[in-house]
Amino acid sequence: MLYHYYRGASMQQTARKEMDERKGGRNSQLVFEVLAGSDRPMTAYQLLAVLRGQGLKAPLQVYRALDQLIDEGLVHKIESLSAFALCTHCEAASHEGAAFTICVKCGRTEEIHDTALGRLLGRLACKQGFRTTSTTVELSGVCEACSNG
Amino acid sequence: MLYHYYRGASMQQTARKEMDERKGGRNSQLVFEVLAGSDRPMTAYQLLAVLRGQGLKAPLQVYRALDQLIDEGLVHKIESLSAFALCTHCEAASHEGAAFTICVKCGRTEEIHDTALGRLLGRLACKQGFRTTSTTVELSGVCEACSNG
DNA sequence: AACCAGTATGTTATGTTATTACATTCGTCA
DNA sequence: TGACGAATGTAATAACATAACATACTGGTT
Incomplete structure (x- = not known):
């Protein structure tokens, strides 16, 4: 298949x-x-x-x-x-702040890069003394195309 | 085992x-x-x-x-x-903003709940017309106890 | 009670994802 | 050349998840 x-x-x-x-x-x-x-x-x-x-x-x-x-x-x-x-953001120095939207209808994903997200996750980890080595952020839902179609 | x-x-x-x-x-x-x-x-x-x-x-x-x-x-x-x-935050109305730290040494996880995170992810999704139904946020790394030990 | 429909549960088999263990090849450098 | 380590090939198996079908339990209706 x-x-x-x-x-x-x-x-x-x-x-x-x-x-x-x-x-x-x-x-x-x-x-x-x-x-x-x-x-x-x-x-x-x-x-x-x-x-x-x-x-x-x-x-x-x-x-x-x-x-x-x-x-x-x-x-x-x-x-x-x-x-x-x-990866669609290879130019970025790090992948902190990377996130994905995953459409449950069409199966397509989009990669998002957001520095505010990276910072926020860093702060949250820091608060509990956690040293992050990698992050996974995935949003499941319906993409714009599938919502309209 | x-x-x-x-x-x-x-x-x-x-x-x-x-x-x-x-x-x-x-x-x-x-x-x-x-x-x-x-x-x-x-x-x-x-x-x-x-x-x-x-x-x-x-x-x-x-x-x-x-x-x-x-x-x-x-x-x-x-x-x-x-x-x-x-779930350690069952009192919360929704699980938006939920995140987990995962220690690669001891295998323990901690659940974090942060409304700012929920809002930020909502905004990011919105920007691309994505309607989120569930979110996955996981941070791998080393917890405080294992860092010190 | 007898019946039916719908839901939950049990069981077997199988499909899907990932790794272990070991053999072989390839490149580098003394 | 030969010795070493890194990369690659191959077979077998482990680990994760679901399909398909059977059975039993539920509540409502006659």
Whole structure:
């Protein structure tokens, strides 16, 4: 089931630029390209299904590639979907303040970057002496297009 | 593997009060009690392992109980752990503005409730015409106790 | 009581997501 | 060359979640 692969060919320019210049492994490149050609997040197994054509055979190859891309800040995991999406704010120094809207109708996500959010979460953590290393902010609901349609 | 069951017997009073008065099914009661006796979130299968002693046999029994408790607002799912924790802010009218800190060392979580956070997320969603139905805010890092220890 | 419809629960099987463990290859540097 | 560590390949399995169907309990109606 490839779902909606290639339906949204628009490329996230910032991540694309990063990727052209990077020297990651072949599998990371492949995973990146597939995510870039998708208009919504994909699960590791959806990626694998597509990439069997390019010789990939096992989930671990995909998970390792995703780990690398996440480490490099090129990909985000959407926890509530167990799925992965390109980062659309790669120019940002950090990913603090990153958030996602997730439409339960169409499955599309949008990444938001808001410095006030980053600061607020930082303050809240600080209040209880917590040292944050990563944040997950996900809003489930209905996107504008699906509300109107 | 029961992990840390019963190590933290302190009960979240607000949720406890709600539970004493509710008329849910037996399985929901059991799941609630086990979560109440745990000092950290538990996965569905950890709950099942404990509850086999009370006659539960299948994951679905636990998942259904959890779904009910979540619907009632007594339990939260921690997405990034695939685990479940009692709500410690049951008195709050809504769960907008709820957030969790998750210590990667000790596995404990703390629930935070902050109205400014709820408002900010509402504004961010609004900006892109998104109608939010539920929010997930999770901070991974190191808690104060583990930082000092 | 007998019946029915609707809801909740039990049980088996299966689907989906993620990792462990170990083998192999590849690059680098003495 | 050979020794080392890092990256990659492969198989097996663990961990998380749901589908599909059976059974039992509920309250209302005749």
